[in-house]
Amino acid sequence: MEDDFSRAVEDGLKLSKRLVLPGGAAPPRPPAGMERYAAPDVASLLPVAPMAYAVVTDPAAVDSPDVPSYQPHVYGRLNPPALIPLQMREVDLRVDCAAGCATAEVTLRARWWLHCLTRSRDCDCRVVVPMGEEGSILGAEVTVGKISYNTHVIDVDDNNAVRIAKTEGAGLLKRQFFSLTIPKVVGGEDIFATIRWSQKLLYDNGHFSVDIPFRFPQYVNPLPKLFTKKEKIQLIVNSGVSKEVLLQGTSHPLKEKSRQGEKMCFLHEAVVENWSIKDFTFAYSVYSGDVSGGVLVQRSTLRDYDDRDMFCIFLLPGNKQNRKVFRKAVVFIVDTSASMQGKPIENVKNAISTALSELAKGDYFNIVTFNDELHSFSSCLEKVNEKAIENAINWMNLNFVAQGGTDIVHPLNEALALLSNSHETLPQIFLVTDGSVEDERNICHTLKTELTNRGSMSPRISTFGLGSYCNHYFLRMLASIGKGHYDAAFDTGSIEGRMLQWFQKASTTIVTNISIDATQDCQVFEVSPLLASLSGCHLSSCQEKVTSDLHIY
Template sequence: MAVDEVFATAVEDGLKLAKRVYAGKERQFAAPPRPATGMERSSEPFLPTAPMVYAVISDPAIVDNPDIPSYQPHVYGACDPPALIPLQMGDVGLEVECLLDAAFVAVSGRWRVHCVMRNKSCDCRLVVPMGEQGSILGVEVEVGGRSYYTQVIELEDYIMENTAKIEGGGLLKPQMFFLTIPQVNGGSEISIKVRWSQKLIYKDGQFFIAVPFNFPEYITPFGKVFSKREKIHLNVNIGTEKEVMLQTTSHPLKEKSRQAGKLTFLYEADVESWSNKDFDFSFSICSDDFFGGILLKSPTTHDVDQREMFSLYLFPGSNQKTKAFKNEVVFVIDISGSMKGKPIENVKSALSTSLLELRPGDYFDIIAFNAELHSFSSCLEPATADTIENAIQWMNNNFVAEGGTDIMHPLNEAVGLLSSTKNSIPQIFLITDGAVENERNICHTLKTHLENSGSISPRISTFGVGSYCNHYFLKMLASIGRGQYDAAYDSDLIEMCIQRWFHRASSTIVANVTVDFFSYLDEFEVYPIHIPDLSGQCPLIISGRCYGKFPETLQAKGILADMSDTFIDMKVQNTKDFPLEKAFVNQHIDLLTAQAWFSESKQLKEKVTKLSIQSSIPSEYTCMVFLQKETEKDESLKKVKKRDSRKHAGSKDNLLILVRDMAIGFGDITATIENHPTVLGEPKEPATSLVYNKAIGCCNRIAYCCCCPCFIKTCSRLNDQLVIVMTQLCTALSCLACSECCTELCFGSD
């Protein structure tokens, strides 16, 4: 059973168990949603669509109203796995800050453990759906006089300091974060602030975003009259002097302020029921033609990098008459055995749709690969209705998931097909779910090919499916090829993400973008390394660090679809109130990690580690932990413990819980070779297994089979009848031993 199905079943069990909670005459606990009709029950009604907190119930006997104790029939046994009872929410506030193409979200709320007796306690679980390309930034918790917070630390520090594997957080499924708050007393109130980032979607001249903010009815507190307060604060800051216009919104926002490039809105009200829809909105930048600019900012005193920060942006504008380049496209599709089932079917469906979106004058070919190559044609074919129909039929016959994975050969074939293109953009679209051993060699080889190409070299866009492929290899390859990178970790999102990725990469309106500002600088570092093309469906944003002085204005140069040159004037703007370090740190960590992997540079790894810790964003070289804040009492106890520090060496004064699976890893070559089914919608095996083995230090490969953790795990999986038989056998042997002992005592003298 998938992780989300297990979670949904636990919530469904929790809602049934919550019927034991007596709410008085005012209101009974709301009935759970009905499961979907049909052969299979849908887990969707029980998955959170907004930040939620659940009571983790192993012992059902503790379930009761902490304010109005009632007679409850005794319950025997335990919930295994534990049931999850959604806690009632007292108030909630939402803050959204949009900075260029990213949104930073903060939700503050108050929940009450309304379903556990006052003299009992249970763990509570926070679950946060983070929206489009979400990434958790931090959690703060206040409960019962205790305070908790998340912190990013170096992975080696965690290995050295911990003597046990304690995990209480991570990713329940892609873009759904969870965290366990330990031992909360019944009747307690939990105040939580959770922060995450999301990606703004750009389409047809507008930015769109949807923030999960849809709360179920059954978290409404007991009582006829209860003041429910909702508050939403929206701040849009694009960093330019262009006017920003709010287009659509799901909630009634009131405009508080308006400046050049900035908008501020507020919604605050007492409501009868919590928000039952996501908070979504869209806005546009008033400009018909494409435009750009450069933002500069000095580093803060605490910044590990004391170079100037800069960001260069180019927007396509809302003029739909701007002509896009013709495309010569080669789709390179992984059909290895691990793609079997939903992945290959969803890729096939997305590719069929993408073929139908090709414009008159475009050319294409398809290369399917596993350990061998399967080509639709030996040359590029015109994108006519008949040819596309033949290609779709060819895919239906040849997209059979089997065999191994060889990426180098099909990419070389694709580059060869695009070696003589003219007056068009040559495009390679690579879709894979696997990792291979020669990935660095592939990057070096393709880099050489592209450098020796003509005036417009082939663009390489990459798409990763699942958790086994090396996403940093795909990011690096897209950076080298001036293309687009995207990924899908959930099978239901493959088709949508591929279509959007293809639409973005195939809508180039300005190619070969260059900016001669580097001649003014003494030293610079830019992300990504190669400036990509400007797409009609995606703004072009690069950022970096530098030493030197920019002029007041600069020009960006590029090539239009008619192969003529175009120049875009860009004003250099010094800014103090635009948080550049916040807007681009995630991008910097990702691209620096890709470069560190590619170059195998220890210096770059250390740089990523420092940046990750400073920004509190987990990386491949750091981990996130959940810590309890020290109180004044803890500080006084520490002074006493110092006298006996040797005796208690290695012990932890405060709780420390690992938040696992916050990094995507560098692929799994073994799983690719063995054709394991693509991991979609489920977290990988805990990335802390290495940490655990190093920290425990008591189990080698042979002894581990007999150690306590494995023994407990083995016992937990035994059949009930087998356990009964074993118990009876042990009892019989004990009785026999007692009988022999009595015989010796009574008749031994004879």
């Protein structure tokens, strides 16, 4: 998918050489690496900021709408179509961060114009939004002339829902990209878009941070003599606690506009020569020497599809450097089926080798590989020491061989058996796979029953998915049932780094089995474990107890 998209953009940039822009300006130059006979860098053509593209099938229609020029006629049609990046006239970014909710809600308002098509022709235009960590689209509204388009949430189980024909007009290109197509835009028209999405608010070593894709390539800048480019970024931070908040850094020159209790507002507004060439990043820390927390409440509004109220109860681990974490009994379950061959299995092996070296004295570990067969490093849990870790690494070098199929049930049962006697430690299972399995519902139901029967010190199950063909929804459910952490890597280059972050998050538990008793008036609970033992709940009208753990990230 990425290769096809990049080739279409490459073709679009070549087509844009036909344009004669107002003032006689030269057409945008393709990025380095796109000269004749040179293969373009795929990553350089993927959007790293919200972008709009003209979907061009007829190259003869490509011309400046304001200053038509003599163009030699071009015969034929483009299949697949070329994508010409549109110039952007306005951009306004708003970011709302709430520490307790562990998410940042992003609203981007932008105006593009179809600068590359003669006014006598029309074409489809495609808006692509790259989202940050664990991004999720919330909604989009687009206006072209007198016509407006907006996304709408439809309950697929509702028999009265409006029937909509299947279309490729909108959807996810990949985990990080959302795409929306606007039909039949006339050359020279303006496209006004408001796009909302949420992404994970990162927490590491006491620091909260957010990273919004906001790097615009040079060729989306209109001529400065014709258009004044005004860039506006608004940031609202709700720390959720009455502790001291320390700013750790920002990518753009923000000014503090207001501070009311736990809520702070920052603003950057300036006329610029070029649109931003770096992502918008912001980091802050909440100073507290001990565990602290709070409650955030959000009422539903008339525009919300979900009309229930929502609250978050969150805990922060504090800044004590000498805080102790639980001793651990860790079992790594690694998929060694044929699809893991090459770099994936090598990167997984390197990550586990590093993770083993980070285990503390007093911890226990084991390693289980699975394909059509099951192999264990040891018949029991091994105590962490230099000799045991060296033997484990040598064993992985011999036994991490990719072959066969994927059978996930037997290794999970083997790990549960190994952890049945976990030496008064916190038992944890780390599952790594790139495949899909059958009978997922039954696996989840069986594990949930098994973990419930084991009580408060049942094993935590954390899952890690590799590639786009993995059953990521199943891995999320498995991690949720096992009170663990889910993460994924969609390219081989990020496997090792993301696996280590995933392991560190799950292995730094300092408080376990935190319980929250619902009030008498709250009858229905829907719980989503988020950040650092933080529980986000939807309120409706039966009593229930919620349990979670607290980790240092």
